[in-house]
Amino acid sequence: MPRPRPGRAARLTIHLTGGSLWHHRPAYAELVHRARQEHVSGASVFHAVAGFGTDGHLHQDRPVRIAGKSPCSVVFVDQEDRLRCFLLRIGDILDAVGALAVLDHVTVHHTAAERGRRRG
Numbered sequence: 001m002p003r004p005r006p007g008r009a010a011r012l013t014i015h016l017t018g019g020s021l022w023h024h025r026p027a028y029a030e031l032v033h034r035a036r037q038e039h040v041s042g043a044s045v046f047h048a049v050a051g052f053g054t055d056g057h058l059h060q061d062r063p064v065r066i067a068g069k070s071p072c073s074v075v076f077v078d079q080e081d082r083l084r085c086f087l088l089r090i091g092d093i094l095d096a097v098g099a100l101a102v103l104d105h106v107t108v109h110h111t112a113a114e115r116g117r118r119r120g
Contacts, residue, residue, distance in 0.1 A: 010080035011106045012087060017059070018047050018072035020097035027097045031074045031090060038086050041078040048072065053100070077106065 020027040028045045035043045050060040051071030059069040076083060080103070087101060094101055 006108050006110055009077055009106050009108045010083045011104055012076040012078075012083045013102045013104075014074040014076075014090075014094065014099050015053075015102070016072050016074070016094075016097050016099040018070045020072075020099070022093050022096060027093055027099070028072050028074050030093060034090055034093075035076055035086065038082075038089065040076050040082065040086055042076065044075050046073045046075065077108070080105070 014028075014031060016027055018026075018028070022030045032043045032045060048071040050058065052058045053071075059071060076086065078086075083103060087103065093099070
């Protein structure tokens, strides 16, 4: 899976509940699995200790718990057209678990240390 080149790219962030299941499997795990199958450049899962959604109800968990009603975000970075196609393919999961998807433009930067490794 190629890394996004420095410059313009897109970020797809899926917000869901950490305990959301898709066919008896954590929904976030299925999203990451599908992203690998689709050759999306990268994916990260972030579990929060507190958050609220459209209902305004505050959901909190102890920091050591990652399931239940605690907020969870899955972030993907790639070219916009690839993420738009991927978004269409994961619509079944998003609808089933009531997830919110946000697609925004980002600028990809690589660290100086990484640039040095590629030269040497």
